[in-house]
Amino acid sequence: MASGDDDDPIIEEIDVYLAKSLAEKLYLLQYPVRPSTMTYDDVNILAAKIKTKQQRVxxxxGMDTKSPNYCSSKGEQIALNVDGTGYEESNTYSVKLMDNQTFSSIQATTNTSRYAAGIFRKGELHLTPLTGILQMRPSFAYLDKADNKTREREADNEGGDSSQEEGEEEAKAVSVRYxxxxxxxxxxRRIQSYEFLQKKQAEEPWIHLQYHGVRDGRSEHERQYLFSQHVHASDNTELVKTPKEYLTMLMPPPAEEKVVKPVGPSNVxxxxxxxxxxxxxxxxxxxKNVKVIQFASLMGLLAxxxxxxxxLRCIQQVALLVQGxxxxxxxxxxxxNTCSPHSGVAAEVLCRGRDFVMWRFTLxxxxxxxxxxxxxxLPPxxxxxxxxxxxxxxxxxGWEFLLPADTNFVKKHADVAQRQHMLWQGIQSKLEKVFHFSKDDFVPKNSPQPAPVHVSGEQRLKSAKDRAQEKQASLQKDLDAKRAGSSGSDIPIKQEPQSDGEPEPMDTSSSGIPNGSLNGYAGMECVNGGTLSNVPSPxxxxxxxxTFGKxxxxxxxxxxxxxxxxxATVPAGHIPFGPVSDHMLQDAVLLSRCKxxxxxxxxLTTASADEQKVFGLWExxxxxxxxxxxxxxxxxxxYHVxxxxxxxxxxxxxxxxxxxxxxxxxxxxxxxxxxxxYLKGTIQS
Structure with missing residues (x-):
C-alpha cells in the first residue's frame, strides 16, 4: 500500500449466501400512497387473500373509528349507501359504520429475477430471491357496490310499477340461429380481448390466508428462513472465475431475440x-391512433x-376542436362498460377527467x-x-399542447369553430357541476411571472415614499389640466370636490374582510406641507x-x-389596499387612461348619484x-342614441x-x- 499502486484498497470482505427456503414464496409489499414513517405495523388486519398465478393480494x-380524525357521519353515510338499511351476512360493514378498508395490489414489475431481499447478520449477507413486488393501494369496490344497490333499487321500483299496470307478459316468439x-x-382476437382476460382472471379462486403481525412469534420463526440453512466452512467455495467472467455472470449481455414480424397483424x-x-x-x-391532428394533415392522410x-361532417362526430x-x-x-388499464376506473369517470383536461387546453x-x-x-x-x-x-x-394553434382553420371555417365553441360551453357547464369549479378559477397564464426580488425593509419604505410622491405630483398635474378643460374632441371632465376632513368611506363591506374594515394594509400616503393626501396605491x-380593460x-x-x-376574494388578514374612499377610487380611474x-x-331620472358618474376607457x-x-x-x-x-x-x-x-x-x-x-349602467326604465 505504501507504493501507492492501489488507490482503492479493500476495506472489508463480506461473505454472501443465497437462501432458498422462501425463494418462491417471498413477496415485497409497497405502500406508495403512504409515507414510510406511517407504517401499518399496528393496524388490525381483518382478512388477507391471494391469487398466486396473477400475484394479486x-x-x-380495520379503521380506528374512535380517532378524532374519523368523521362518523360520513362513515355512517357510506355504510348506508353500500349495505342499505337491512342486516345481512354479506354486508360489507356489519356495524353500520365504515370500520374497515380494503387494499388491493398491482404488480410493480413483471420481471423480478434481478431483485432479492437481503439481511445482514454477524458479518454475513444472506439474499433471498423475490417472487413478486406488489404495490398496495386502497380499493374502492364499495363504491361500485353502492352504485349497484342504487340501480337494483330503481329497477325494483320500475319493475313493480310495470307489473301492476301491465300484468303478465305475453309469450313472444324466439328465433334461433346457429x-x-x-x-x-x-x-x-377473442383471446386478446379485455373481456376474455377479465374472465380468465376471475376464474382463479382466492386463497385465504392467516395474517401474523410483525411482532408475532410465527413471523419471527418465518424470518429465520431468510438465512441460509447451510452455512458451514466446508460449503464455502473459492471463486475460480476470472474478473471478466465474474462480471459477465453478474451482468449478462442482453440476448438478441429474433422476432419475426408478421406480414399483416390483425390489429393494424x-x-x-x-x-x-x-x-x-x-x-x-x-x-383513435393519432389522438390529435390538424385538419390539413388529416386531409393528407385520406385519399x-x-x-x-x-x-368535416365526419370529424365532428368523433373529435372536438381544441386550439384549431x-x-x-x-x-x-x-x-x-370499459375501464382504465392502469387503475380500473370506469370509462364514464375517465371521460369526465379527460374532458376537463381538453377543456383546460381550450383556455x-x-x-x-x-x-x-x-x-x-384520478390516479396519477x-x-x-x-x-x-x-x-x-x-x-x-408543465405540459404544453402538442400542436401549435391552427388559426387558419378557425378563420376559414368560422361556422364550425362557432359550433365547437358552443359545444365546449355545454361541456364546461357539465364539468362545473361534477367538479364544483368556476371558469374564473382558471386564469390563463400567458405572461411569465417576474422573478422575486429580495430587498430590505428600509429600501421598501423609501421606494414606497418615492412612488407616493410621484403619484401625488402626477395626480395634481392631471387634475389641474382636467379642471382647466381640454381642447379638441376631449369630453368635459368634472372634478369632484374633496373635503378637507376625513375621506368619504365607500360602501364596500364584505364578509371576507375582518370586522368590515378596509384597513388591512398600509396605504400609500405622502406628507405635503404638513397635511396628509391620500394617493391611490399601485x-x-x-x-x-x-377592470376597465374588461x-x-x-x-x-x-x-x-x-x-x-x-x-371578498382576498384571503382574510391580507388586504392589499389601504383605506379607499370614493374620491380615491375616482382618482385611480382618472390615472388609469380613463375619463x-x-x-x-x-x-326626472331615477339614477342615483353614483350611477350618474360614468367613466370610459380613453386610451x-x-x-x-x-x-x-x-x-x-x-x-x-x-343619454341614448x-x-x-x-x-x-x-x-x-x-x-x-x-x-x-x-x-x-x-x-x-x-x-x-x-x-x-345606452352606455352600460345608465339605462333607465
Whole structure:
C-alpha cells in the first residue's frame, strides 16, 4: 500500500449466501400512497387473500373509528349507501359504520429475477430471491357496490310499477340461429380481448390466508428462513472465475431475440386497407391512433379527391376542436362498460377527467399536472395518460399542447369553430357541476411571472415614499389640466370636490374582510406641507386598469360593486389596499387612461348619484380608441342614441366603417333597450 499502486484498497470482505427456503414464496409489499414513517405495523388486519398465478393480494384493514380524525357521519353515510338499511351476512360493514378498508395490489414489475431481499447478520449477507413486488393501494369496490344497490333499487321500483299496470307478459316468439365456426383470426382476437382476460382472471379462486403481525412469534420463526440453512466452512467455495467472467455472470449481455414480424397483424390496418372502409370509419380509426391532428394533415392522410365538407361532417362526430386542432373524443377512446388499464376506473369517470383536461387546453397552452389531478381526483397513471395523448412536458412549464394553434382553420371555417365553441360551453357547464369549479378559477397564464426580488425593509419604505410622491405630483398635474378643460374632441371632465376632513368611506363591506374594515394594509400616503393626501396605491391602480380593460364603460356604482367582489376574494388578514374612499377610487380611474363622460340624464331620472358618474376607457393604443372617443362624444349630447346615428357619424369621421366594427363597439360599451342604445349602467326604465 505504501507504493501507492492501489488507490482503492479493500476495506472489508463480506461473505454472501443465497437462501432458498422462501425463494418462491417471498413477496415485497409497497405502500406508495403512504409515507414510510406511517407504517401499518399496528393496524388490525381483518382478512388477507391471494391469487398466486396473477400475484394479486388483498388485505382488509380495520379503521380506528374512535380517532378524532374519523368523521362518523360520513362513515355512517357510506355504510348506508353500500349495505342499505337491512342486516345481512354479506354486508360489507356489519356495524353500520365504515370500520374497515380494503387494499388491493398491482404488480410493480413483471420481471423480478434481478431483485432479492437481503439481511445482514454477524458479518454475513444472506439474499433471498423475490417472487413478486406488489404495490398496495386502497380499493374502492364499495363504491361500485353502492352504485349497484342504487340501480337494483330503481329497477325494483320500475319493475313493480310495470307489473301492476301491465300484468303478465305475453309469450313472444324466439328465433334461433346457429353460429358459424370460429376462425383462427377471430379466436386470436377473442383471446386478446379485455373481456376474455377479465374472465380468465376471475376464474382463479382466492386463497385465504392467516395474517401474523410483525411482532408475532410465527413471523419471527418465518424470518429465520431468510438465512441460509447451510452455512458451514466446508460449503464455502473459492471463486475460480476470472474478473471478466465474474462480471459477465453478474451482468449478462442482453440476448438478441429474433422476432419475426408478421406480414399483416390483425390489429393494424395498412393505408390501402384503411381506404377500403367507409369515410366515417377511416376518420375514426385514424383519430383513435393519432389522438390529435390538424385538419390539413388529416386531409393528407385520406385519399386524394376526398370532399372536405364530408370530412368535416365526419370529424365532428368523433373529435372536438381544441386550439384549431382536432382531438379525439373521450368516449371514442374509452367506450362504455370499459375501464382504465392502469387503475380500473370506469370509462364514464375517465371521460369526465379527460374532458376537463381538453377543456383546460381550450383556455391556455400549458397545464400543470398537479393542478389537473387536484380537480379530477384520478390516479396519477390516468392523469399522465390524458396529458401524454395531447401534450408534451416542458421544463418549468408543465405540459404544453402538442400542436401549435391552427388559426387558419378557425378563420376559414368560422361556422364550425362557432359550433365547437358552443359545444365546449355545454361541456364546461357539465364539468362545473361534477367538479364544483368556476371558469374564473382558471386564469390563463400567458405572461411569465417576474422573478422575486429580495430587498430590505428600509429600501421598501423609501421606494414606497418615492412612488407616493410621484403619484401625488402626477395626480395634481392631471387634475389641474382636467379642471382647466381640454381642447379638441376631449369630453368635459368634472372634478369632484374633496373635503378637507376625513375621506368619504365607500360602501364596500364584505364578509371576507375582518370586522368590515378596509384597513388591512398600509396605504400609500405622502406628507405635503404638513397635511396628509391620500394617493391611490399601485395595487388599486392595477385593479382599476384591469377592470376597465374588461369593461370599457363603468358607472361609479358598478365599479364599487366590482371592487367589493374583488375584496371578498382576498384571503382574510391580507388586504392589499389601504383605506379607499370614493374620491380615491375616482382618482385611480382618472390615472388609469380613463375619463368621465358627462351624460345628460333626463330631469326626472331615477339614477342615483353614483350611477350618474360614468367613466370610459380613453386610451389603449389601439385603432378602436378613436371610434370609442367619438361614441363618448355622442353621449355627451344625449343619454341614448340610435345605431344608425352611430354608423353614420363613424362613417362621416373615419370613412367606411364595417358593420362588424360598429356592432363590436356598441356591444363593448352599450346596452340596448327598445331600439335605443345606452352606455352600460345608465339605462333607465
Amino acid at each position: 388483498e388485505l382488509q384493514m 353460429s358459424r365456426p370460429e376462425s383462427e383470426q377471430a379466436r386470436q 390496418l395498412s393505408m390501402a386497407q384503411l381506404r377500403t372502409l367507409p369515410l366515417g370509419e377511416q376518420i375514426k380509426t385514424l383519430m 386524394s379527391g376526398t370532399d372536405a365538407t364530408a370530412v 386542432n382536432w382531438v379525439v373524443k373521450s368516449d371514442v377512446l374509452y367506450p362504455k 391556455e397552452r400549458s397545464l400543470m399536472r398537479k393542478e389537473v389531478a387536484a380537480v379530477i381526483k 397513471e390516468d392523469v399522465k395518460d390524458f396529458l401524454e395523448q395531447v401534450a408534451v412536458p416542458r421544463v418549468n412549464r 395595487r388599486l391602480l392595477d385593479f382599476v386598469t384591469e 369593461n370599457p364603460v363603468l358607472t361609479l356604482n358598478e365599479l364599487k360593486r366590482l371592487f367589493s367582489l374583488h375584496l 368621465r363622460i358627462m351624460v345628460p340624464f333626463p330631469a 389603449t393604443g389601439e385603432d378602436v380608441d378613436k371610434h370609442r372617443r367619438l361614441l363618448y362624444e355622442m353621449f355627451t349630447k344625449s 340610435r345605431r344608425s346615428a352611430v354608423q353614420a357619424r363613424l362613417t362621416e369621421e373615419f370613412g367606411d366603417v364595417s358593420k362588424a366594427d360598429v356592432d363590436r363597439l356598441l356591444k363593448e360599451c352599450c346596452s340596448s333597450h327598445a331600439g335605443m342604445w
